[in-house]
Amino acid sequence: MKARKIFVIAISLVSSILSVGCSSHQTKKTHEKPVKQEASMRIRGMVKMLDTVRGIDQNSIQINQNVFEGLYRYDKEGRLVLAGAESEKTEDGGRVHVYRLRKDAKWSNGDPVVAQDYVYAWKKLLSLNESASNWTNLLILKNAEEIHDGQKDMESLGVQALDDHTLRVELIGNTPYYKEIFASTAMFPQNHAVAEKYGDEYGKTSASTVFNGPFSVVGLEQGSKKWELVKNKNYWGKKDVKLKRIKYVVERDQPSAQKDFFKGKCDYVRIGCSYDEKLASKKGFHKRLIPEVSMIRFNQKRQVTGNVHFRRAVTYAIDRKKIAASKTFHAKALYGIVPANYSYSPENDVDYREDAGNIVGLDKKKAQNEWKQAQKETGRNQVTLTLMFTENSRYSDISGKIKKDLETTLPGLQIKIKMVELNEKMEQAFDYDYDMFYLSWQPSYVDPLAFIVNGGMEHLREDHHNPDYRNNLEKANACGGDFGKRRGFIIAAEKDLVEKDAFVAPLFQQANGYLLNPNLRCVGFVPYGSTCILRDAWIRK
Structure with a gap:
């Protein structure tokens, strides 16, 4: 299916990606010197956490995806294949899954990877007090929601280590996307002995972490701007791993990173959606639409931003099409929280966004009516609010356009733009220390619910109390293999979240x-x- 295809990169036409880009090593002449299997990558920011249940930022996920491994992984054809597990048995109509773990799977310190490592990590994820954690991945497990809400004991969670190499998982029902969930970094195991030894310090540095994936991290401290991944000699599939070393350097800025690439100093630079056509015409440039959604979050605990009419006013006042059509900003205007070209129905291969349609959009009349109601309910005709962005030059144009749209359409509203470092922004979000902030978020699995029950929306469960939304989610989870019916309930939940409540x-x-x-x-x-994904990557001369 379209949404499940992994993009494997070649040097020529897309039609020859698999045959050329991932062909086996060409035979070298005996007198040729072997190619050094080392790569150099630029990354946008520092890694916050190697602890897989706490590392929720994109920089941490980029590293963790290559140094840890769960029950499943994506192969180079885009299929989900067994990884840490060597076999799976399904019982009780798809509710129960019993995994036989690989006996040759080891941690980088030589310890075997055992079933208890999965149990430990999943319970740790559920017990976190950090509202931004990916604990919502666990909602497919029996009793996870009840445990989170304090209604049941942690021991009732639907995961058991039957022995060292047998893991039993019980779901809330026949869940069609469970493999994608189990392949996400938040669901990777943790060496419970090492994690317990280091406590809160686990995962903050490479020295306080052990790895079970194709690579290990070396030289990473808190605040490090460079580190390396080295081939994990204890990885069960080490014969398939060709790269010996991958150097990561935090880019100073985009122009510098691009110069490094064209000078041959690095092999990969993520550009994102902000670039000009001159760059797009150069050799080595690629682009693809990804399910990374940009949005504005509101502090529900403050008087104005906590008012639903104000939030609706903002939603209707912004010209998304104008922002997305910028000559140097390449994006697709989005009129719902779930992106396009992301999740396709297994029944008819129709994209979710096509089925759901446009839920919100530019409507100045609606925006002004909602704004007047917000002013009436809050008793404030003149309002000054701060809109927070991550400190980055590429956001100057976006922030300016949003500010202009809001101040022009909603008279009496003044927007102050505040640029802060990423970690500071995340901390302020956790602490409700903001009015509004801009964020971009990528999911950890392929299903519309990834955006509707998480979507980077910290405090969603604490602050969003629409019973219709909860009811629609429960009905969707009860549909099992009836994909058409399930999609209908998910669309209804999205409308509750984005249109009715403007969360x-x-x-x-x-x-x-x-x-x-x-x-x-x-x-x-x-x-x-x-x-x-660098497991199968290699350097060609």
């Missing part, structure tokens, strides 16, 4: 541009975002 204001879906050395072969991308 967030979706803006656009990004087109990911990137520079890739044509000699770095078999680089894959997860189907749900921009994360590179």
